[in-house]
Amino acid sequence: DTGVSQDPRHKITKRGQNVTFRCDPISEHNRLYWYRQTLGQGPEFLTYFQNEAQLEKSRLLSDRFSAERPKGSFSTLEIQRTEQGDSAMYLCASSLPLLEDEKLFFGSGTQLSVL
Amino acid sequence: TQLLEQSPQFLSIQEGENLTVYCNSSSVFSSLQWYRQEPGEGPVLLVTVVTGGEVKKLKRLTFQFGDARKDSSLHITAAQPGDTGLYLCAGANNNNDMRFGAGTRLTVKP
Numbered sequence: 001d002t003g004v005s006q007d008p009r010h011k012i013t014k015r016g017q018n019v020t021f022r023c024d025p026i027s028e029h030n031r032l033y034w035y036r037q038t039l040g041q042g043p044e045f046l047t048y049f050q051n052e053a054q055l056e057k058s059r060l061l062s063d064r065f066s067a068e069r070p071k072g073s074f075s076t077l078e079i080q081r082t083e084q085g086d087s088a089m090y091l092c093a094s095s096l097p098l099l100e101d102e103k104l105f106f107g108s109g110t111q112l113s114v115l
Numbered sequence: 116t117q118l119l120e121q122s123p124q125f126l127s128i129q130e131g132e133n134l135t136v137y138c139n140s141s142s143v144f145s146s147l148q149w150y151r152q153e154p155g156e157g158p159v160l161l162v163t164v165v166t167g168g169e170v171k172k173l174k175r176l177t178f179q180f181g182d183a184r185k186d187s188s189l190h191i192t193a194a195q196p197g198d199t200g201l202y203l204c205a206g207a208n209n210n211n212d213m214r215f216g217a218g219t220r221l222t223v224k225p
Contacts (some may be wrong), residue, residue, distance in 0.1 A: 033212065042203050042215035043158065056212055091157050102146055104213055106157025
């Protein structure tokens with residue numbers, strides 16, 4: 001399977017704990033996006049990378065959130081000192097550069113529940 | 116504030132009925148995309164519309180891009196229970212990243 005994969009699918013944690021999610025994009029895609037989605041809403045943009053460079057970060061993203069894509073392949077999203085409001089589905093997507101092909105391919109997401 | 120406004124937010128219809136959902140913005144987009152999302156899964160791309168006034172058909176689904184490239188519509192003919200899902204529109208903004216509307220949640224009852 002050469003689609004976008006995310007790990008874990010589900011994560012339950014206690015408030016104040018740190019969590020880390022992983023995303024493996026489609027191999028030839030140099031763009032990688034992180035979105036957050038809550039029930040009944042569309043995906044909310046968090047950040048995106050082109051290769052290893054983080055080109056944009058949403059101002060909604062607090063300092064507790066950090067994302068990396070060290071070698072331009074897989075990416076990690078870390079949330080420190082989780083809060084109950086962080087509970088959401090975290091979606092990763094990858095694409096070729098939008099000017100070439102504007103298709104986003106999404107993974108199945110990581111569902112985070114903060115107790 | 117949503118860059119893209121979708122309406123209606125919820126829609127529940129009987130199998131066999133027709134429906135139209137809308138995606139509107141005050142911004143001009145180089146293209147708009149429509150995705151469908153099922154519970155517990157990521158969105159899946161249905162179509163990309165690029166040219167103002169463009170109409171694309173995908174079986175029973177008809178997508179239209181407004182002449183001014185600020186709005187789009189999705190029309191489904193003879194809806195089936197398998198069409199149930201969250202329909203999202205998305206467009207690339209000035210920073211060249213994709214932003215989504217809040218979606219229309221469609222339920223088709225058998």
